[in-house]
Amino acid sequence: MSSFQGQMAEYPTISIDRFDRENLRARAYFLSHCHKDHMKGLRAPTLKRRLECSLKVQLYCSAVTKELLLTSPKYRFWEKRIVAIEIETPTQISLIDEASGEKEEIVVTLLPAGHCPGSVMFLFQGNNGTVLYTGDFRLAKGEAARMELLHSGGRVRDIQSVYLDTTFCDPRFYQIPSREECLRGILELVRSWITRSPYHVVWLNCKAAYGYEYLFTNLSEELGVQVHVDKLDMFRNMPDILHHLTTQRSTQIHACRHPKAEEYYQWNKLPCGITSKNKIPLHTISIKPSTMWFGERSRKTNVIVRTGESSYRACFSFHSSYSEMILGSSTHCTVPSHKDPHERLPEVLQRVIKDFLSYICPVNVYPNVIPVGTTLDKVQETLKPLCRSSQNTEPKYKPLGKLKKSRRIHLDSEEEDDLFDDLLPVPLKHKLPYQLTLHPELVLLTAVPQNQPEKLGQSTECSEVESVQSSLLANFIDCEESNSESEEESEILASLQDPVMLPQQKTDTDVPQWEVFFKRNDNVTDEGLENFPSSTEMGRSQSPKLFSDSDGESTHISSQNSSQSTHITEQGSQGWDSQADTVLLSSEDRNGDTAFLNQSAHKKVKDSIPASKMEKDVLCLKDTSSDVQSRDQDISIAPSVGKQIPEEKRLPNHSTYTDSQSSSDFEIPSTPEAELPKQEHLQYLYEKLATGQHNASFSGTTFLQEAICTRTTKGHFTD
DNA sequence: GCGATCAGTT
């Protein structure tokens, strides 16, 4: 549980993810995502009262979070006070003390956190330096390092402090299978079951929390079967999620809940109450998504475990694992749970931590979670030597590492490699990503202690399963760790005693796995999934369409290609374009003494964006001396409250960039007032936020963020 | 009655 109390040392007048106690005096609020433990006090009468007495106080979050929040009547009173901020778009906010009139400017940038729909991390820039609040996050390896807005001038930003979600920041949680691996495991298990007959159904025993949506949408997309849920109105404006959900109980995949669900299940009853269809009893299995991790030594790579006659646990995590945190990010620090990590951590990890912190070189690190058995002081004491204070000098120049594949920055390639490869305790690259030939049967399991009551009417199916499984188990490929790719590729899981089944497919490449995960037509998906024999062994057709009930809703799900996007109804949209108008660029470092930090603030325009379009959409404002003097500010925008900030492009000495654009001045309109999210907008946002993906190929705002202005400009206040 | 807190459960 997060111990973060809501305020950051550098900017104590704003509150993040906490809304009680001291936070009641905040000038502005920020919500990283819609999970209850980050919303403490948000609906309390005290805060509501304060809101009523204030003219300025607002809550800033992503558009998706706003939408989800406002779906609940309990938070409706926030309606006029929530400002949705575009992700990856530096936005200036004026923090005004209503009593004294005192004002402070701050620039905030939302970065996708990959934790649940709408989840973001906050990067703040202002007079007291740049700080990063991660909230809860789940980023794939290399994701954060690829976030351009965390960098400036080709290197990581000068970050004063990092407020970090350290949930799984412990070597014991060294490995958590990737999202793709987990999804694939669940998918095949579900597929193997529901294709047996229309009466075979699956219950996904999920917690009541946002974060499972990508699982639902992918299952639905792949299997052509909508997922039954209790409520879906919160997604009313996110069609790409909505279309994969249903409130009709006749579907074969259920994620409905009930306080007595476990008890129901013992009696072959689903949480929604049904036990049969057309008078024919259902055959049910339950799958409980839960965090399973794999220590450095034990590399059990399967992601599905059978826990009972018809019960399974599937690996699923909302949070980043230790290795993801260290390896995947250039901005996350780690807090080992051991007293002295230098003593207890494997040598390689020490190096990882050290390199990591050296790379970021923040002045401070504040773990939001303090592992038991230690204290904040102790942890910080341990980390301190790795932070800036003890480093000799200024941050050393470091290349960005591997950027999005679509845009390569020409830097010393060797350095790039060093940056990450050296950090890998175990080579994780290319572990036979496509060689695995998965079969639905593989999804099966191992014998499990029969201590679970057998469910009525299921004995037959169960034995079928087991027999199938044993015959196919030999096909498992265990992607165990190995220091050599080739070794790994040939490993076969041969032991029946392993309680796991699905091979954990290694997909740890340095490239974002967006396509692999979300596109239906990509190679991996096709090769891995389409080959499923299925029918023969099962003696049944596995057509996804087997389910064509009368309600006509179950079958054809629009194959909205890439995924999680959230289409929205047309109406009410000022649309994407208007939003796109609000972007800015990099600013010049006006601060002499910090000049070294920003010598090369520089953005590129996306190749795909025609210059004409860019010019049309991106405008720079005039600069009129801003009070903001952050050391390495780059960009900014004005939200409803804000104004734009100047940005200046500097073309540094690094002529390493190949495609720097021209430096013309633009005028940037202010950011539109907060309104209900628009369809296109949410689609775009959801796609990024739900998955942590941040380099989607949408042309939306991305290119704007990269536009460059050559001279500083200044925004107009809108309030 | 509602909210906050805590312990226990899942």
Add this chain to the structure above:
DNA sequence: CACAACTGATCGC
């Protein structure tokens, strides 16, 4: 391990 919620008991306003 710890997640994110929920339930129920207790206490205070």
